[in-house]
Amino acid sequence: MAADSFDEECDYLFKAVLIGDSAVGKSNLLSRFAKDEFHLDSKPTIGVEFAYRNVKVGDKVIKAQIWDTAGQERFRAITSSYYRGALGALLVYDITRRETFEHLKKWLYELREFGCSDMVVVLVGNKCDLGSSREVNLEDGQSLAQLEGLLFLETSAKENLNVEDAFNQMIAKIHEVTSQKSL
Numbered sequence: 001m002a003a004d005s006f007d008e009e010c011d012y013l014f015k016a017v018l019i020g021d022s023a024v025g026k027s028n029l030l031s032r033f034a035k036d037e038f039h040l041d042s043k044p045t046i047g048v049e050f051a052y053r054n055v056k057v058g059d060k061v062i063k064a065q066i067w068d069t070a071g072q073e074r075f076r077a078i079t080s081s082y083y084r085g086a087l088g089a090l091l092v093y094d095i096t097r098r099e100t101f102e103h104l105k106k107w108l109y110e111l112r113e114f115g116c117s118d119m120v121v122v123l124v125g126n127k128c129d130l131g132s133s134r135e136v137n138l139e140d141g142q143s144l145a146q147l148e149g150l151l152f153l154e155t156s157a158k159e160n161l162n163v164e165d166a167f168n169q170m171i172a173k174i175h176e177v178t179s180q181k182s183l
């Protein structure tokens with residue numbers, strides 16, 4: 001897997017979205033993945049509402065276009081166009097704030113209403129570096145993922161733990177799903 005420039009040739013272009021409550025770390029997960037940056041303040045400016053990163057899956061180069069809510073969820077202003085064309089989603093909660101986990105059902109409902117029927121969803125429990133403030137057990141995340149048929153990982157955008165894996169697993173799975181469909 002490698003990060004490359006926007007202009008590099010690619011075999012496929014996939015759109016994916018980040019969703020979840022405010023301040024769970026969505027923007028920082030994206031800036032870590034796309035630029036290997038982390039921001040301590042609550043408004044990291046990645047400059048745009050989406051970022052690109054090229055990822056190699058087998059012998060194919062996939063350009064992942066990842067959309068960030070850019071704070072829109074604060075105003076309940078995410079529209080169906082955000083989800084349009086998205087083949088995958090990272091559904092993020094904060095392991096130190098139980099309510100962000102409780103709200104996942106609402107996000108899943110929205111995903112299923114607006115997203116495509118076979119969207120690949122990775123459930124992400126972020127801020128796992130803050131284990132002493134944990135309010136959501138690892139097992140709770142695992143059980144929900146199993147129940148809802150999601151991939152699951154705990155991550156730390158701050159310490160760069162499992163961030164690559166979360167995005168890469170989503171991208172590889174999208175590739176698998178779309179390859180099967182085109183057979």
Ligand code: GDP
Nearest residue numbers: 023024025026027028040041042127156157158
């Ligand atoms: P968003 O609103 O979901 O996009 O969340 P942000 O990416 O803006 O992050 C909200 C706050 O959480 C910021 O102060 C970040 O520095 C902090 N943050 C994000 N990810 C992590 C993490 O993995 N660990 C810790 N300790 N803080 C994080």
